[in-house]
Amino acid sequence: MSFIDKLKKNDNLYFALRNKKVIIGAVIFLALLITALIGPIIAPYDYEEFAGAPYANPSFQHLMGTSIFGRDVFSQVLYGLRSTFVVGFVGGTLGTVIGLIIGFFAGYRSGSMLDEILMMMTNILLVIPTIALLIILSAYLPYRGVITQSMIIGFTSWPWVARAVRSQTLSLRNKEFVNLSRISGASTFKIIKDDIAYNMFSYVFMVYILQFAGAILTSVSLDFIGLGPTKGISLGLIMQDAVNWNAIQLGMWWWAILPGVVLTVLVTSLYFINTGLDEVFNPTLREM
């Protein structure tokens, strides 16, 4: 069997690799990820170094110009991209995993007291804005690093995952193959694993992508209102810096806008993957 035939047998993979949105999104995402990983190696300067003349337009020497202090914006973006990915991975994973566990148990035990309590918790957290929590937390934490920020985002972003996963679990639980496994004497654990968890994979994968993007956007908005990490650098912090130091009024568009463009491209690539995968996983949308 040739590779193509094998590929064709796995419908999801086959369609994913044929879906332009997925391909474009994935290529951009991977390119940015690689850039972030090797960022410090290819960065021409350190992100805190006074690399050249201040107020410099983008040029070959400074691809994204320099800041008011003469820092190289391109180098800052390379370093900042790393933190942005960290936030996405840590915040997104944490939010997804917590939401998954809670939604899963609530869904599997739906109608029970456990479900009621978990969902009450979820609904309460859903209406408390992350920012309010962060303001309270910041009073207790002397410093916030990127990881701390990601964890806070992760710990506050799970409720809607929990709700979505709960309803998924609920609908899967009532599927007839679950009943068939039950009358085939399968253990509860095996049913949960094979019949419910596996079937949620594609859904959870999409949720994860959205959580990833969501964590990044949340971190940027937090950075922007000054609740970002108190150490390190991220795309949000670069933009916040640019605004604080009047980059817009002073006409330094490269400082204010280019990091935002990179961020937009990153988040857009994720949404591309997401809508693309939506078409892949959902056969009625497979046609293009």
Place this chain on the structure above:
Amino acid sequence: MKSFWRIFLVLSIVVLMFSMSFGATYDRSKTLVAGGGLWNTPTNWNPFTPWNATTGTVGLVYETLFTYDPLTDNLRPWLAEKGEWVSDSEYLITLRKGITWVDGNTFDANDVYFTFDISRKYELSYSNIWNYISDVQIVSKYEVKIIFKESRYHEWSYFLYQQPIMPHHVWENMSQSELLETANKYPMGTGMYKYESVGADRMVWVRNDNWWGNSLFGKPGPERIVYMQISGNNVALGMLMKGELDVSNFFIPGVPKIKSFYGLETYYKDAPYMLPENVAILFMDDNKEPMNDSNFRRAVAFAIDTKMIADKVYESQVQPAGPTGLIPIDSWKSYVDTKTETDYGFSFNPAKAKQILAENGYKDINKDGFVETPEGKTISLELIVPNGWTDWMEAAKIMATGLRNVGINVTAKFPDYSVFLSLRQKGGFDMLIDNASSSVSRTPWTYWNWVASNRIYTDEITAGNWGRYENKDLFQKIVDFNFAKDGSAESKKIAAEIEKTLLEDMPSVPLWYNGMWFQASTAYWTNYPTEENPVGYPSTWGGKWQIGGLDMLINLKPVK
């Protein structure tokens, strides 16, 4: 859809009403729009709690006996006609005649007496004057005599232009709590402006056309001062560029670069653009290793490139501080002992810093690039400034880099302001930058009394000397200085000794002189204070009107 329109309608009505009630438009050619000293919606005008009061409450409404111009070192009689030491322990204040409160009552010795007396009766913010005065006496309708237990010349001269005089007929029947808790809406004073209205983001002062000083000092230019609450310097810059803001007391990055394009004025045409206002100081915790070693502290002082900070972070809008930290205004400069400065001073010199470290046993034992203490303990220190104080954050990063370059492992960290405050007051930090009470004043005593405050024997300290540097001898010298007459040979001698101790022991390192940030738009007003036209110290911050802000107002001229 229907509900959307309903909400939209309600919102637009609210917005409309909002803008009608607060957005009254004034004739711009007669109105001065200012910003930089108002951070919240104005809700308090109580001169007994000046730290809460809306800027202008003291100065524009309630006036002081004297004003002070740091540019000329001129302690100028204001409500007072004159004041003099009639003996070593008696100070006689003669008041101007013909001053009335805005409600028509005459201003006289009773009001001055009341202002002093009430702080004897109640525990008020300035009650500590009774530590050194013993009595206040009405000599005549326009004369008041203060009797001193201790003749603290320097402290007194500062008090004279700090304390506003309150109308006794308004306040005398109030209890202590009433006095301290009232918002005092519609403040009633003797000053050149009156309360007109208040909005969510602004305070509007209207000129008092019957002001007693019109004939003596001149009538203030603006009919109204609209004092805006502006959320940040970038907003202020935008407003300045569009001519929506006349006077800004914000630190604004980029001003040197663009001021000529938008017709903005600063005090100096070129670097340093701004007058100095206060000193940013590096404090080190004297109770922690290795900051308890004066040699280590000196090494730190040599490792900091303050010129780089001034040039890069501030675009030369500030000047690096001199070794003594004394701002070069006449009142402080005259006390700088140049010999002490040369013998014990410091400057940016990494080689020297390394040398001091090496000579005193700080060596890199574990070869991680950073020195260890003479006992061999690793050193890893944090330099903190509040998160969001962007200029200081940048400066701290440069300092940390400089310190690491000489082998001292320091990281710049940015806790939230509340955390910073708590560390500053309770201790526990390694290094921090602060400038809280280092503003220009009539006397360097205010500076020393803060930077080497002797009030360090409590769990929480609030009076400065954040590193809790203890030197009883130095503390005594600062007290002695207070007792020595201003300008006397004795006072200069003591000053030199204080400077020597501070430089030798280096409990704190003066870094740079923060500017009296001032940018003015010439769209509607001219004749702002500048180097060529030094008509006042251009500040509209609360508590600073009487050190030059009032003069600026008097000299302002409309463009049309």
Place this chain on the structure above:
Amino acid sequence: MSETIMKIDHLQKDFSIGLMSKKKVHAVNDVSFDIKKGEIISLIGESGSGKTTIGKLILRLLRPSDGHIYYNDKDITTDYKNKRDYYKKVQGIFQDPFASFNPLFKIDRIFDMIFKNFIESDKNKKEKINDALKCVGMNPEFILRKYPHQLSGGQLQRLLIARALIMDVDVLVADELISMLDASTRIDVLNLLASICKEKGMAVLFVTHDLSLGYYISDTTLIMHRGNLVEKGKTSLIYNNPVHPYTQMLLKSIPDIGKRWDKNEKFLPEDINKKIDDFYKNSDIKKGFIEVEDDHKVLFSL
């Protein structure tokens, strides 16, 4: 054809609406019937009649609120924990063949599960599966190791029948077994089921809403209406001599190919409830579930 293997005795299932609410719905109300060896019983009712609930109760996917189910004279409602032995002999097939297979696994999984859980030795596993597949008319080579979506609904239902065959079950609950299948294939599945019953002596509870198919296949018919068993008995007796107004209405509304509905007859489904009420009211001579002729019982009052 006389040995009773399962006895449904005054079975009751209530569902409460909402966690906090005390309101209850009687999904199954006092239902009793017997299942004899090798018998095909069709359990007929419209949506919401409780027919699927009965199937789930027998398959122990739900717990009864009251009443008993005896399998070989053993009350299975009291030892709810021990399911394995029961499932060895009592099995089910569900309505939607596509939903009955976990789409992520090859169809072999349904056989693997029963071999692992019910059949002591794996010996002859392959043979047994192949035999069963051949028996349901499928070629093992083309069927095994495929994913569910690669097969048709009819094939999937046959696989489930083959699964029951391997297990050699006594009672098979077939819930709307063929309702998702196309006309051209459903009759074959039915024929297969019926022939197995004959050969193996397997009893089938054929849960359906389709009266014509029920007539075709079953020996005994049970008619359900809103949780109540309203008429039961020999299929031919019920179809030719329906007594309960609901049964009469149902039979009138089946579209029969070759015979057109009477256009002049005013047919209003809304009238049925009133008719049933009147029937119950006017039948004061007869109370409860009463035999009207041999092997034909009718509910005369609630």
Place this chain on the structure above:
Amino acid sequence: MTEKILDVKDLKLYYKTLKGYVKAIDGINFDIKRGEILGIAGESGCGKSTLGNGLILLKKPLNYISGQANLNGKNIMNLKNKEMNTLRFKDISIIPQFAMDAFSPTKKIKTFISDIVSQHNINPDEKFFDKVRERLDMVNLNHSVLNNYSIELSGGMKQRLVMVISTLLDPELLICDEVTSALDVSSQRFVANMIGDFRDKKIIGSAIFITHDLSILYQIADRIMVMYAGHIAEIADSDTIVKNPKHPYTKALISSLPKNDVQYKDEQLSGIDGTPPNLLNIGEGCRFRFRCKYATDICAKQTPVQEEISSGHTLACWNYKKAGSDKNV
């Protein structure tokens, strides 16, 4: 009875997928005359619903390939969506599959109706609702349903409401897609009869009734069109289709249906072996040939053409004569 409301000629509608074209409707010819109810029968995936939906709204991934569908002489396949909008509801209307699940649970029926007709530039005033009430009477629904929410109504009631709503503008052609499939047998009969009623009262001109259930079709359709895998197998009046089918597929289909006098123990019916072919990139040839016992070489080479063998009886089979003589299908 001779005026053709809809005349379909060699119509091809394909689904475009990543793997190629799914030839869901592949060259079909039929017509509907005024006052006629045409039933379309066939197994799932035969293209009957595709046809119904395609006539109303061509929505991606369904693509119009070629042929004509002339509604009152105008080819609606070439119309722009805007032009088609003016026809929809008024000239051609549809009761789609699962329409009764489309009621908004948060809206009262009356509001729901107002919202729908407003989109078609009709003022939902009291005069309008008088007409609605008149129609409700016709389908034996109480006027009070207008003030109910959809969850308060049974499936049969909802389906009748859908029927009333989609025929409010007296469409020339009404397409009913599986309108009885989700209903209980007791409601089925009423709803099915309603279509005939509406036609008799000239509320609708004619109707297409799509279902997989031949026995329902036999009750209400004047003519029945049997589809198989995107092709038309046979069209004839309903009695002919049921009692004298010619096409092998129709024959097999009819004989597989349960009859009211046949029980398994007495006589065994038989189905059709095999499954319909995958329509993805399917080539020439009769699509039933894989399951047809009369299939010959030509069936694999050439798609059979539709042929009118007697007045009003059309079929597409190369070997129908051979099949016709065989009693034991």
